[in-house]
Amino acid sequence: MSNKTTPVIQQYLSIKEQYKDAILFYRMGDFYEMFFEDAKLASKLLEITLTSRNKKDDVPIPMCGVPVRAVQGYIARLIQQGYKAAICEQTEDAAAAKGIVKREVVRVITPGMIIENEFLDEKSNNYIFSIATQKGRGDVSVMGFSYLDISTGTFRVSESEDSDAVIDEMLRVSPKEILLPESLKNPSYSQAAMKDLLASVSEKAVTFLEDRFFDHTRGRERLLDQFKTLSLEGFGCEHLKAAVSAAGALIYYVGETQKQKIEHLTGIETYVLGDYLLIDDLSCRNLELVKNLRTGTKQGTLLGTIDRTVTAMGGRLLFRWLRYPLMNVKKILARLDAVEEAKENLQAARTIRENLKTVYDLERIGSKIAMGYANARDLIALKRSLNMLPKIASLLSQFKSGLFKWNKETEFFEKIGFLADLIEKAIREDAPPTIHEGGIIKTGYNSELDELITISKDGKGWLAQLEVREKKATGINTLRVRYNKVFGYYIEIPRSRANDVPPHYVRKQTLVNAERYITDELKTFESKVLNAEDRRGALEYELFDEIRKEIVKNNPEIQAAARFVARLDCLLNLSEIAEQNNYVRPEINTQGHIFIEHGRHPVIEKMITGERFVPNTVRLDDSENQILIITGPNMAGKSTILRQVAILSLMAQMGSFVPAGKASVSVMDRIFTRVGALDNLSQGQSTFMVEMQETANILNNATSKSLVIIDEIGRGTSTYDGLSIAWAVAEYLHDLRAKGVKTLFATHYHELTELAMTKSRVKNYNIAVKEWNDEIIFLRKLVEGGTNRSYGIQVARLAGIPDKVIQRAKKILFDIETGEHGDDVSYTAPMVPSPEGKDQCRERPVQLELFGSPGHFLTDELQNLDISTMTPLDALNYLNELQERTKKLGIEN
Known part of the structure; x- marks a missing residue:
C-alpha cells in the first residue's frame, strides 16, 4: 500500500517549507508533533521516542511529539544546542472549523530571540548580533554592527573601518546568535576580513538573511517606523550607513520571528569603540575576568569575586561595566565619588540594598508585558517593585552624588504610582499562571464581571440544593451531581439503584458501576452557568489586556526605572565590596604612570588557604620604569603579580575601589596579555605559532597608552630562537613609536636582565626566595634586581618528583655547567652536520645561555x-x- 499524503501532512509540509531552518512544533490537540527529518532530529536531541504515522504504509512517516504543558523545557534544550523552534498553533476553534483546522506559526524561538525567564540567565544578557558592510571613503569598507537583547530592550549600534576591531567587539559582546548577509556563504568571497569573521563565528548559531534585508535605505525606514521618528539624528546614527544597515536587518528579523511589533524597542544607543578600554577576548580569558579557565564557571573569576549585586538588572550592568571600562576621566571620577559616598554612609547604603532585594527584574518584566507574554503574577511583581521605588528614592535623599539622583522624579513617581494603583485595584494576589481561564481580576473592579462571578458562585449553591432535592425525591441517598469537561453536568446513580430512576431522567453514559443521567432542569442550568464561566474567562482576559496596554504606554518610564535601579545596585555593590575587603579609592591620572602600593590580587587573596597573601608594590611609567623584566622560579608568584596589575588597573577604570594600600592608575586604551598557550590542533596551530600570533597582535596594535602583560615567550621553540625572539620583542616594546609601552615581562631567560644596561626605561625585578637546606621557600615578594637562578630542580622536588630523579638531575646539571662529563653521566651533545662537509659531524652546543x-x-x-x-x-x-x-x-x- 502506497503512502498517502493526508490533509494534515499537506498542511504541515506547506508550513515547514517556510521555516526550513527551524524545527516545526505542529500543534495537534494537547501535543506538539514533529514529522519527517524534524522528528528524527528532535527525538535524538530531546531523547524522546521516535515513532511513525500511518504505520501500515509502505513508507511510514517518522513522528515524535511533546505535551503542550511541558513544551517549554523541551524548547529550552533545543535552544541551548543552537537550534530554532517554530511554534505552529491552531488559529481557529476545531468545533467551528470546516475541514482541517487552520494553523500558522505564531513565533520562532531562536538562541538570540528569547523572552522567557526560564530560558535565560538572570544576570547575563542574551544578545543577537548583526553585521553589515558599506563602502566608505575610497576603497575602504566600513563594517557596521548592531546587537539587541529582546528580553531587556537593550539595543546598541556602532561601526568601524577596522574589521579586527569589529570581530573583537563581537567576541566581547558574546552573542548567542549572529545575523549575516547570505552572500558571505559564497566560498568564492575573497575579502580577508570576511573570512576572519566567518572563522570567528564558526561555533556560534549563525543565521543568514538575503542581502536585500541589509539594504541601508530599507533599514533606515524600518528603524524610523519602529521609533516613530523622522530621522535617526536624535540617536546619533543618522550618518552611520553600515551600522544602520545592520540594525535594520535586525529589526526585520525580530518582526519575522516574533510575528508582532516590538513595542518596547523605542530607541537605540550609538557608541564609539574608542570610548572604552578594550580588553580583547583572549586577554579576558587569560585574566579570568568572567569565566574560569578550568571550570568555565563564574567561580574563581573577577566577576565572581566582586558581584554581590542584589538585582538581576544590577548583575547585568556590572558585567557590562567590567567588559567596558571607561576612558573618560570625568565619568570614572563620578563613579568613584558615588562609591566613596556610599562607603562613608554604609548603614544607609545597606538599608537601600535590603530594599533593592524586593525589586524584581523590571527590564524583563516590562519586555514580557510589552510582547504579550506576561501573566498576572508578572503584573503583581511589577506592582511590588514600583511601590518600593519611592521608599528607595527617599532613602537616597541624603546622598549628594549625581549618580544617585532620579531625573524628573515628580513626574516619574506620579506615573508609576498610577500604574501600581491600577494593578492593586485589578489583579488578584493569588492569580493563577494562566490568563485565559479566569481567576485573575479582583471583585469590585468591573460590574459585569462581578455579575458573572455571582452566577458562578450561586450555581455551586444551586447544584448542592439540587442534589439534596433529588435524593429526597428519588430516595437514592448515593445520588451525586457531578461535572466533567466531556459531558458537562450530570446526575450519577449506582447501577444497583437503576430501577429507582425517575422516568424524566435521560441516560447519557453507562459505566461499570454507575449510570449517568441529565434532566431538562440540569441542561438549562448548565447552559446558564457554562456561558457565564466562558464569558467570565473571556472578560477577565479582555480586562487584563487593557491593563497590559496601559502599562505598555508607560514602558519607557519602567525601563528608565530599571536603568536607575541597575546603576544604584552596581554602585552600592562596589561600596560594599570595598568595605568588606579593605579596598581603597584609586587616583586616576593622565600622566602615564601606574603606582600600586601593596597591591593584592582580588580573586587569589580570597581563595588561598593556609598562608597569608603577600602584597606587592609595582611602579610603571613612561620615563624610567616602562618595562619591568621579572625573573624568578616557577610557582614563586610572577604570574599573580602580572595579572593583578592588569586587573587592578581595569577595576580603577570601571570606577571601582581596588585591593591595595594606595593606587594611582593612568587611563589606558588597551590591556594586552600573552599568557601561556595550548596547542590549537583543530586549526593545525602549534604552541609556538599561537604564541607568535598573540605576540604579533600586541606588537601591531599596542600604543603608548596601553598596558602589556607578557608571561613567558618563546618557550615553544629552541632556547636560542626563543631567547632571541624574547629579547627582540622587549626591545621593540621599549622603542615602540619612539615612546614605548608600559610592559610587565616575566621570563625564565635570565639573559634578558642585560637589557637594562642598554635600554634606559627597562628595570629588573625578581620574586624573592629563601634557600634552606637545599630547599627553597617562596617569599612571594617582588624585589628590585635580576636573578640568574631558576631553581628548577627545587621546584621539581616541591611538585613531587621522586628524590632519586632529583639527585640525578642535580649531578647532571653540575657536570653540564662545569663541563666535567664523567663516565657515569649519560649525557652526550647531539651530533649535527658540519658545514665543512655532509659526511662530517660536530657537536651541537649545549643551549644554556646565549650570552654567557x-x-x-x-x-x-x-x-x-x-x-x-x-x-x-x-x-x-x-x-x-x-x-x-x-x-x-x-x-x-
Whole structure:
C-alpha cells in the first residue's frame, strides 16, 4: 500500500517549507508533533521516542511529539544546542472549523530571540548580533554592527573601518546568535576580513538573511517606523550607513520571528569603540575576568569575586561595566565619588540594598508585558517593585552624588504610582499562571464581571440544593451531581439503584458501576452557568489586556526605572565590596604612570588557604620604569603579580575601589596579555605559532597608552630562537613609536636582565626566595634586581618528583655547567652536520645561555671565594685546580 499524503501532512509540509531552518512544533490537540527529518532530529536531541504515522504504509512517516504543558523545557534544550523552534498553533476553534483546522506559526524561538525567564540567565544578557558592510571613503569598507537583547530592550549600534576591531567587539559582546548577509556563504568571497569573521563565528548559531534585508535605505525606514521618528539624528546614527544597515536587518528579523511589533524597542544607543578600554577576548580569558579557565564557571573569576549585586538588572550592568571600562576621566571620577559616598554612609547604603532585594527584574518584566507574554503574577511583581521605588528614592535623599539622583522624579513617581494603583485595584494576589481561564481580576473592579462571578458562585449553591432535592425525591441517598469537561453536568446513580430512576431522567453514559443521567432542569442550568464561566474567562482576559496596554504606554518610564535601579545596585555593590575587603579609592591620572602600593590580587587573596597573601608594590611609567623584566622560579608568584596589575588597573577604570594600600592608575586604551598557550590542533596551530600570533597582535596594535602583560615567550621553540625572539620583542616594546609601552615581562631567560644596561626605561625585578637546606621557600615578594637562578630542580622536588630523579638531575646539571662529563653521566651533545662537509659531524652546543661564556663557572667560584681564610699554598693549589678545569673546557687565554 502506497503512502498517502493526508490533509494534515499537506498542511504541515506547506508550513515547514517556510521555516526550513527551524524545527516545526505542529500543534495537534494537547501535543506538539514533529514529522519527517524534524522528528528524527528532535527525538535524538530531546531523547524522546521516535515513532511513525500511518504505520501500515509502505513508507511510514517518522513522528515524535511533546505535551503542550511541558513544551517549554523541551524548547529550552533545543535552544541551548543552537537550534530554532517554530511554534505552529491552531488559529481557529476545531468545533467551528470546516475541514482541517487552520494553523500558522505564531513565533520562532531562536538562541538570540528569547523572552522567557526560564530560558535565560538572570544576570547575563542574551544578545543577537548583526553585521553589515558599506563602502566608505575610497576603497575602504566600513563594517557596521548592531546587537539587541529582546528580553531587556537593550539595543546598541556602532561601526568601524577596522574589521579586527569589529570581530573583537563581537567576541566581547558574546552573542548567542549572529545575523549575516547570505552572500558571505559564497566560498568564492575573497575579502580577508570576511573570512576572519566567518572563522570567528564558526561555533556560534549563525543565521543568514538575503542581502536585500541589509539594504541601508530599507533599514533606515524600518528603524524610523519602529521609533516613530523622522530621522535617526536624535540617536546619533543618522550618518552611520553600515551600522544602520545592520540594525535594520535586525529589526526585520525580530518582526519575522516574533510575528508582532516590538513595542518596547523605542530607541537605540550609538557608541564609539574608542570610548572604552578594550580588553580583547583572549586577554579576558587569560585574566579570568568572567569565566574560569578550568571550570568555565563564574567561580574563581573577577566577576565572581566582586558581584554581590542584589538585582538581576544590577548583575547585568556590572558585567557590562567590567567588559567596558571607561576612558573618560570625568565619568570614572563620578563613579568613584558615588562609591566613596556610599562607603562613608554604609548603614544607609545597606538599608537601600535590603530594599533593592524586593525589586524584581523590571527590564524583563516590562519586555514580557510589552510582547504579550506576561501573566498576572508578572503584573503583581511589577506592582511590588514600583511601590518600593519611592521608599528607595527617599532613602537616597541624603546622598549628594549625581549618580544617585532620579531625573524628573515628580513626574516619574506620579506615573508609576498610577500604574501600581491600577494593578492593586485589578489583579488578584493569588492569580493563577494562566490568563485565559479566569481567576485573575479582583471583585469590585468591573460590574459585569462581578455579575458573572455571582452566577458562578450561586450555581455551586444551586447544584448542592439540587442534589439534596433529588435524593429526597428519588430516595437514592448515593445520588451525586457531578461535572466533567466531556459531558458537562450530570446526575450519577449506582447501577444497583437503576430501577429507582425517575422516568424524566435521560441516560447519557453507562459505566461499570454507575449510570449517568441529565434532566431538562440540569441542561438549562448548565447552559446558564457554562456561558457565564466562558464569558467570565473571556472578560477577565479582555480586562487584563487593557491593563497590559496601559502599562505598555508607560514602558519607557519602567525601563528608565530599571536603568536607575541597575546603576544604584552596581554602585552600592562596589561600596560594599570595598568595605568588606579593605579596598581603597584609586587616583586616576593622565600622566602615564601606574603606582600600586601593596597591591593584592582580588580573586587569589580570597581563595588561598593556609598562608597569608603577600602584597606587592609595582611602579610603571613612561620615563624610567616602562618595562619591568621579572625573573624568578616557577610557582614563586610572577604570574599573580602580572595579572593583578592588569586587573587592578581595569577595576580603577570601571570606577571601582581596588585591593591595595594606595593606587594611582593612568587611563589606558588597551590591556594586552600573552599568557601561556595550548596547542590549537583543530586549526593545525602549534604552541609556538599561537604564541607568535598573540605576540604579533600586541606588537601591531599596542600604543603608548596601553598596558602589556607578557608571561613567558618563546618557550615553544629552541632556547636560542626563543631567547632571541624574547629579547627582540622587549626591545621593540621599549622603542615602540619612539615612546614605548608600559610592559610587565616575566621570563625564565635570565639573559634578558642585560637589557637594562642598554635600554634606559627597562628595570629588573625578581620574586624573592629563601634557600634552606637545599630547599627553597617562596617569599612571594617582588624585589628590585635580576636573578640568574631558576631553581628548577627545587621546584621539581616541591611538585613531587621522586628524590632519586632529583639527585640525578642535580649531578647532571653540575657536570653540564662545569663541563666535567664523567663516565657515569649519560649525557652526550647531539651530533649535527658540519658545514665543512655532509659526511662530517660536530657537536651541537649545549643551549644554556646565549650570552654567557663557557667558563662562566670561574666567575661564580671566584666571587664566592673567601681568600681571607686561605693560606698562600691553598691559593696556589686552588688556582692549579681551576687551570686544569679550564683546559678540559678548551678555554684559551
